Amino acid sequence: MNHPRTLPAPAADLADPAFWKQPPAQRLARFAELRSEPRPVFFTERRATRHRPERGFYALVRHADVLKASRLPRVFASAPGVTSPEPARWVRAVFGDSMVNLDGADHTRLRRIVQQAFTPRLLAETEASIRELAVRIVDDMVAERPDEFVSAVASRMSFEVICAMLGVPDAYRYRIARQIDRASEHAGVRRSLGARLLSPGKGLRALARMELTVARLGRERRRRPTGDLISALVCADLDGERLTYRQLGSFFSLLLVAGVETTRNAIAHALALLINNPDQHALLLSDFEKYADGAVDEIVRHSTPIIQFRRTVTTRYAMSGHTFLPGDKVMLLYASANRDASVFADPDAFDITRDPNPHLGYGGGGPHYCLGAHLARLEIKAVLRELLTRPLTLRTLGEPELGTSNFDHRVRKQHFAFDVTKP
Numbered sequence: 001m002n003h004p005r006t007l008p009a010p011a012a013d014l015a016d017p018a019f020w021k022q023p024p025a026q027r028l029a030r031f032a033e034l035r036s037e038p039r040p041v042f043f044t045e046r047r048a049t050r051h052r053p054e055r056g057f058y059a060l061v062r063h064a065d066v067l068k069a070s071r072l073p074r075v076f077a078s079a080p081g082v083t084s085p086e087p088a089r090w091v092r093a094v095f096g097d098s099m100v101n102l103d104g105a106d107h108t109r110l111r112r113i114v115q116q117a118f119t120p121r122l123l124a125e126t127e128a129s130i131r132e133l134a135v136r137i138v139d140d141m142v143a144e145r146p147d148e149f150v151s152a153v154a155s156r157m158s159f160e161v162i163c164a165m166l167g168v169p170d171a172y173r174y175r176i177a178r179q180i181d182r183a184s185e186h187a188g189v190r191r192s193l194g195a196r197l198l199s200p201g202k203g204l205r206a207l208a209r210m211e212l213t214v215a216r217l218g219r220e221r222r223r224r225p226t227g228d229l230i231s232a233l234v235c236a237d238l239d240g241e242r243l244t245y246r247q248l249g250s251f252f253s254l255l256l257v258a259g260v261e262t263t264r265n266a267i268a269h270a271l272a273l274l275i276n277n278p279d280q281h282a283l284l285l286s287d288f289e290k291y292a293d294g295a296v297d298e299i300v301r302h303s304t305p306i307i308q309f310r311r312t313v314t315t316r317y318a319m320s321g322h323t324f325l326p327g328d329k330v331m332l333l334y335a336s337a338n339r340d341a342s343v344f345a346d347p348d349a350f351d352i353t354r355d356p357n358p359h360l361g362y363g364g365g366g367p368h369y370c371l372g373a374h375l376a377r378l379e380i381k382a383v384l385r386e387l388l389t390r391p392l393t394l395r396t397l398g399e400p401e402l403g404t405s406n407f408d409h410r411v412r413k414q415h416f417a418f419d420v421t422k423p
Contacts (some may be wrong), residue, residue, distance in 0.1 A: 014059055014331070015043035020406045028348070031336035034061040039321035040330070055146070057310065057329040058322070063340035063360065065320050065334045069311060070364025076311035077103045078368060083310065083407060098254045100309075100368065107367060113243055114251060114371065126165050127378055133160055134382035138390065142420060148399070149414040150268045157383050158263035161375070163255055166230025167221070172213055180256050181212050210256065211249030218248050262305040263376045263406055266361075267383050268400065268411035269303035274388075275396045277350045281388075284352055288389055295352040296380045301359035302350050304335040305409050309363075312417035334360045335409065374399060393419040 004173070012030050013019055019027065023278045036042055045226075046055040060066050069076040080086050081101045099110045135154055146152035159180075163173050225231035233243050233251070243251065274281040284291045313328040324330070336360040337360045344354070362370035387394065396416050403410035 001016070004319050013043060014406070015045045015056060017404075021404050023182060024409075025068045025313045026403070028335075028339055031061050031333065031339060032341075035336065035340060040065070055329075057331045058324070059294035059331050059333055059336075061333050061336035061340075063337040063343045063358075065191065066334060066337040067361055067364045068319065069330060069332055070360075070368070071366040072317075073103055073367055075261060075313065075315055075317045075324075076332075077311055077314050078107070078309075078311060079103050080312065081310070086310075093376070098250050100254055100258070103367075105410070108344060110243075110247065110251070111367070113236050117236050118371075119232065122165070122227075122229060122232060126161070126375065129164050130161055130375075130378050130382045133164070134379075134386045138386040142390075142392070143420075145418075147415055147417065149271055149396075149416045150264065150411055151413075153383065153387075154264045154267035154271075154411070155260070155265060156377055158260045161263075161379055162259045162352070163227050165375075166252070166255070167226055168217070172217075176210060176213060176256065180260055210253050211246070214249045214252040215245040237376065258370075259372050261410070263372075263379050265305040265410055266300055266303055266376065266380055268414055269305075269409070270299045270380060270384065271387075271394065271414060271416060272396050272400055273299055273302060273350050276392060280350055280352050284384075285388055290385060291352050292381050293377075294354065294357070295384065296377050297357045297359060297361075298350060298352045298354055299380060300376075301338045301344070301354075303409055304338050304359075304361055306361075307335045307405070307407055307409055332364065334363075337364075373410060391421040393421055 014030075018110065019030070025257050040058040040060055042056055042058050044054060044056040046052070060069055078101050099107060099114070101108065134157065137153055137160075141152055144152075159173075159177055162168075163176070168176065214230065217230050221228070221231040222234045225235055228250075230248070234245075235249055236242060266349070280295075284295050308331050311330050311332060313324045313326055313330065315326055317324045338344070341347050343358065362373040362376070394416060395418065396414060398415055400411045401413040
């Protein structure tokens with residue numbers, strides 16, 4: 001590998017777990033430094049020995065570079081995996097390849113089957129259920145007066161929308177929610193040896209149980225379709241092809257973990273962003289329908305729920321002053337691209353009137369652009385409408401408790417309080 005420069009100090013090293021324990025402001029400052037570098041910087045995760053090659057990645061931090069790499073899947077491939085660590089071969093053999101880790105014809109075929117299942121009727125019913133669910137969640141919040149926002153509102157909204165759309169019966173939901181937490185708890189976190197020996201087993205058991213659950217549901221829906229997404233997926237017939245139960249389980253796991261985690265995090269960040277920016281809060285309250293769509297996009301840009309995905313270079317390719325070689329790994333840092341001052345004026349400001357707002361919160365386009373982007377926007381907007389257009393005065397209590405991960409910008413807890421004011 002042709003390294004562009006010497007390794008950075010540990011405090012600025014994106015391959016060092018300590019970097020991701022720093023406050024977000026310090027990480028963002030480091031991303032800004034990297035954007036000013038003449039070419040992508042290489043970070044070493046494992047030094048070379050006599051028997052093992054060096055392992056590491058190039059950080060793509062500029063908006064233009066992340067956008068270009070996202071739209072060149074033949075050069076920057078998703079296989080064998082976009083997360084770190086990459087799934088082991090035996091894990092892929094047992095659980096199947098997630099659509100997010102596939103390229104070319106394999107990815108296109110699966111995505112076409114899934115897109116066919118997202119019928120206009122299903123989407124219309126989902127939109128209606130999102131609005132009804134937001135009303136019910138905030139009704140419950142007012143009645144029960146919880147003091148923690150993520151569990152009471154953000155998690156519940158994203159999880160119940162996905163379960164309703166898929167057609168997951170109520171009896172399965174509590175168990176599946178626990179499995180999601182276990183499967184995603186340590187994503188992007190480097191752990192101690194003992195934790196590394198124990199955690200993968202817990203995560204894989206959770207995935208296995210989720211896949212067994214959806215296989216059981218899939219068999220039931222194939223015999224007796226009920227009009228939900230699982231029914232549409234198992235009955236979809238595209239040129240004689242259907243999803244196998246293993247493919248269905250893999251997609252189910254992706255949709256639950258990715259769809260629940262990312263939307264939950266965006267909603268959780270939204271509360272603090274609006275409370276801590278009272279001028280933007282007041283502007284949104286002044287005309288919700290006028291500013292809501294801009295507010296949703298700015299929440300996603302500013303919080304960037306998914307920090308990064310990885311790609312593997314498949315062919316020699318020159319970009320931004322550096323020539324990538326086959327086998328090189330790159331990290332697409334959406335969290336950095338969304339603060340690129342060459343694209344976003346005053347990028348650290350939270351501005352719901354930002355226009356245009358070409359953020360990469362749902363990916364950088366190309367074949368892996370988030371299938372659930374429209375759904376996520378609807379969920380965030382529905383929750384904001386209920387929280388902000390009712391006679392409620394919201395306030396956060398302390399800073400959000402953030403997860404330690406280089407993968408998702410997770411809010412574990414956000415304590416809050418509110419008063420019900422007379423209309």
